Amino acid sequence: MQALHIIKIGGNVIDNSENLHRFLKDFTALEGAKILVHGGGKVATQIGESMGIEAQMVDGRRITDIDTLRIVTMVYAGLINKNIVAQLQCYGTNAIGLTGADGDFIRAKKRPVKTIDYGFVGDINDDSINPANISKLIDAGFSPVFCALTHDGEGQMLNTNADTIASALALALSGLYETTLVYCFEKKGVLMDVDDDDSLIREINPERYEQLKAEKIIHSGMLPKLDNAFTAISCGVKAVIIGHSDDLGNLKNEQGFGTRLSK
Amino acid sequence: MQALHIIKIGGNVIDNSENLHRFLKDFTALEGAKILVHGGGKVATQIGESMGIEAQMVDGRRITDIDTLRIVTMVYAGLINKNIVAQLQCYGTNAIGLTGADGDFIRAKKRPVKTIDYGFVGDINDDSINPANISKLIDAGFSPVFCALTHDGEGQMLNTNADTIASALALALSGLYETTLVYCFEKKGVLMDVDDDDSLIREINPERYEQLKAEKIIHSGMLPKLDNAFTAISCGVKAVIIGHSDDLGNLKNEQGFGTRLSK
Numbered sequence: 001m002q003a004l005h006i007i008k009i010g011g012n013v014i015d016n017s018e019n020l021h022r023f024l025k026d027f028t029a030l031e032g033a034k035i036l037v038h039g040g041g042k043v044a045t046q047i048g049e050s051m052g053i054e055a056q057m058v059d060g061r062r063i064t065d066i067d068t069l070r071i072v073t074m075v076y077a078g079l080i081n082k083n084i085v086a087q088l089q090c091y092g093t094n095a096i097g098l099t100g101a102d103g104d105f106i107r108a109k110k111r112p113v114k115t116i117d118y119g120f121v122g123d124i125n126d127d128s129i130n131p132a133n134i135s136k137l138i139d140a141g142f143s144p145v146f147c148a149l150t151h152d153g154e155g156q157m158l159n160t161n162a163d164t165i166a167s168a169l170a171l172a173l174s175g176l177y178e179t180t181l182v183y184c185f186e187k188k189g190v191l192m193d194v195d196d197d198d199s200l201i202r203e204i205n206p207e208r209y210e211q212l213k214a215e216k217i218i219h220s221g222m223l224p225k226l227d228n229a230f231t232a233i234s235c236g237v238k239a240v241i242i243g244h245s246d247d248l249g250n251l252k253n254e255q256g257f258g259t260r261l262s263k
Numbered sequence: 264m265q266a267l268h269i270i271k272i273g274g275n276v277i278d279n280s281e282n283l284h285r286f287l288k289d290f291t292a293l294e295g296a297k298i299l300v301h302g303g304g305k306v307a308t309q310i311g312e313s314m315g316i317e318a319q320m321v322d323g324r325r326i327t328d329i330d331t332l333r334i335v336t337m338v339y340a341g342l343i344n345k346n347i348v349a350q351l352q353c354y355g356t357n358a359i360g361l362t363g364a365d366g367d368f369i370r371a372k373k374r375p376v377k378t379i380d381y382g383f384v385g386d387i388n389d390d391s392i393n394p395a396n397i398s399k400l401i402d403a404g405f406s407p408v409f410c411a412l413t414h415d416g417e418g419q420m421l422n423t424n425a426d427t428i429a430s431a432l433a434l435a436l437s438g439l440y441e442t443t444l445v446y447c448f449e450k451k452g453v454l455m456d457v458d459d460d461d462s463l464i465r466e467i468n469p470e471r472y473e474q475l476k477a478e479k480i481i482h483s484g485m486l487p488k489l490d491n492a493f494t495a496i497s498c499g500v501k502a503v504i505i506g507h508s509d510d511l512g513n514l515k516n517e518q519g520f521g522t523r524l525s526k
Contacts, residue, residue, distance in 0.1 A: 047337075051313045070342060074310075077360075078341025079333060082412065082420055086364040090418035094396075096365040097340075101349040103359045103405055133357075140399040142366055149345065155353035157345055 004033040004138070004177035005251075008166035009184045013245040014041035014080060021087065023184070026248040028091040033138045033177060035169060036095070036145045038084060039162035044075040056119075064119040064159040072159055076147040085145055096142045100124075100150030101157060103133045106165065108150035108158045122150040122158025124165065126235075129172035138177075163225075167232055174236035181237055182258075183225070184245035189259030190226070192217055204261050206230055229261045238262065267296040267401070267440035268514075271429035275449045276508040277304035277343060284350065286447070289511040291354040296401050296440065298432060299358070299408045301347060302425035307338040319382075327382040327422040335422050339410040348408055359405045363387075363413030364420060366396045369428065371413035371421045385413040385421025387428065389498075392435035401440075426488075430495055437499035444500055445521075446488070447508035452522030453489070455480055467524050469493055492524045501525065 007027065013019050027036060045055055048071045056063040064072070081097040088095035100106025100122075106129055108122025128150070137144050146169070148162040163183065170181035190212075192199035204212065209230060212218045218226060229240035241251070243258020250256030270290065276282050290299060308318055311334045319326040327335065344360040351358035363369025363385075369392055371385025391413070400407055409432070411425040426446070433444035453475075455462035467475065472493060475481045481489060492503035504514070506521020513519030 047314070050315065051310070073345050074337035074341035076341070077345045078337035078339070082336050082340045082362050082364055085362070086414040086420050087418045089364055089367050089414060089416060094367060096361070098359070099345050099348070101345055101352055101358075101360070104352050104357060136403040136405075137400075140403065142399075151349040151352060153352060155350045157349050 001176070001178045002033055004035070004173060004179045005030060005182060006035045006037065006166055006170045006173070006179060007182040007184065007248070008037040008039075008162055009245055010039040010162065011041035012186045013184060014038060015043070019245060020084075023245045023248060024084065024087050024093075025091055026251075028088060028093045029249065030251060034143050035138075036084070036143065037148075037162050037166040037169065038080060038145070039148055040072065040076055041080065043079065044072055047071060047075055047079075058116050061116070061118070063117070064121050066120065069120040069157060069159060073149060073157055077149055081145060081147045088143070088145070093143050094141055095145045096137060097145045097147070099147055099157070100128075100160070100165070103130070103137070104153070105130050105134050105144075106146075106150045106160070106168070107153045108160050110152055110156070110158060120156070120158050122152065122160045124150060124160055124168050126168050126171040129168050131172045131176055134169070134173065135176050167228060170237045170240075171232055171235050174238070178238050179236075181229070181232060181240045182248075182251065183240070183242045184248065185242065187244060188247070189243045190218065190222060201259050204259060205263060209261075226261065233261060233263060264439070264441045265296055267298070267436060267442045268293060268445060269298045269300065269429055269433045269436070269442060270445040270447065270511070271300040271302075271425055272447045272508055273302040273425065274304035276447060277301060278306070282508060283347075286508045286511060287347065287350050287356075288354055289514075291351060291356045292512065293514060297406050298401075299347070299406065300411075300425050300429040300432065301343060301408065302411055303335065303339055304343065306342065307335055310334060310338055310342075321379050324379070324381070326380070327384050329383065332383040332420060332422060336412060336420055340412055344408060344410045351406070351408070356406050357404055358408045359400060360408045360410070362410055362420070363391075363423065363428070366393070366400070367416070368393050368397050368407075369409075369413045369423070369431070370416045371423050373415055373419070373421060383419070383421050385415065385423045387413060387423055387431050389431050389434040392431050394435045394439055397432070397436065398439050430491055433500045433503075434495055434498050437501070441501050442499075444492070444495060444503045445511075445514065446503070446505045447511065448505065450507060451510070452506045453481065453485065464522050467522060468526060472524075489524065496524060496526055
């Protein structure tokens, strides 16, 4: 099977144009089929504020009311996505910027209201992805660039977490490609000591993961990330790599980039 | 050759959600390969104003300064384009929303400063279009939906007139498809008497056009539109049809929709 990299970046890359440009150069240098998934960044909040629309938070979680949905549709699918695409074209990646509505690639369900009404938030699982349609773009030589928006199939755009989109894409496409999922974040990877970048753990397999959890070296915030990663791996994703966006250029070197999780 | 319809809509459709939904249903009902090109509408101006950014006009023409470019990138490529795509998906068209940066489909040149600096406005000709890349999407069963944005190939998004994009697409794709270019506007078509919708002229060929000009039945604002249309036809476009967006459902009936310009 052909190799496919699915790389997710977040606000720490998008909010800094120097970091973003370096990352997009490294993304271009990566050989083979690839998909970029990007989150939002501070610009959505800033633009919302300049329009007099405050972010609505309940229990520390952002609520996507209709005004917020309009703003994220403008900022994620318009401003951020198209500037990334134009820059990638300049560097030589034949990028094509997408939401889940385009090509019916990712169809979500509006989150049901229980105690909190999250508004226009879409939940997805691996059935939400249309791998056959996405593979038409990849096989035609395009690099899809997804922002964190989906649709419900009934005309409604929805806001969906970018990490979740990246993971669902990797799972759904692992039947057609040998998929590697790469999460870029603000750390070098999984660290033995969270304050020491030199304590990077290069490789973790399921046994080592159980050990690291038992020794309480991996705890709190990293647990759901790694649990999800190992679930993806057990469902067919070849590897999940977690590392710093600045280091993506080292991905092609064996053991050069972040922490590699695999069977 | 396979038939391809390229249909352009403007603000009069986009600004009215009832008109837009009827149009998108009619677009879906149209059989065969098709491309939609849409302009902006009032919402870009409204959102600019809500952010405290006034439209800059010089000699009645809008100037695309950097703030205006940000707004049109958000509104055209984000808000309008993705809502059209989500709605088309609901009706059953496998739409994919695009700017000229995506897939390197339309590469423009920033307009040189002479007496007026138009800012980030991109001029195109038929060399600007990448028909091979666009045909990959069409042949894969997607319906491209273009907004009025292009790029310069060096990382810069540019604002380009939607009529011009539609016409350049029709010309460039006429080597691969039997292209018909459809302009939707606020009139039934070319009228013998501009105040009488029943005076619609159904067909105009180049000889009839010369006659109508000589008789001063066609004058002022219609002249550049029709001149451009007949240039496109002489360069390989099969026909150009001008009609009201509300009537698109009649396009499949012979002589049912607007004014048909052809050889």
